[in-house]
Amino acid sequence: YINGHYSEVTLENLAENFNLSRPYISKYIKSRTGMNFQDVxxxxRMRKARALLKESGQTVESIAADVGYESVEHFNRLFKKSYGITPVQFRMQKEENICN
Structure with a gap:
């Protein structure tokens, strides 16, 4: 469910969709993935952003919005924290690999 609704999912609507309490679904996610809901x-979102950066010509701003981030600056920080490079650097790296 999260992978299909990553851009708008909240813990509340996830719990509601499965008729479970928020504390229960939160604990369930943690036990199954080792991560909390926000990290999942x-x-x-980051997996989808990487795919869009590789496969589309969309701007970073557009990709950030598509995967659920209102602030491109916040998206850039999270992407860099996840992958060690910015989205623009990631895209340039991909383009360099194609040219070589």
């Missing part, structure tokens, strides 16, 4: 959502 961030990981899903």
């Amino acid at each position: 959502v961030r990981e899903a």
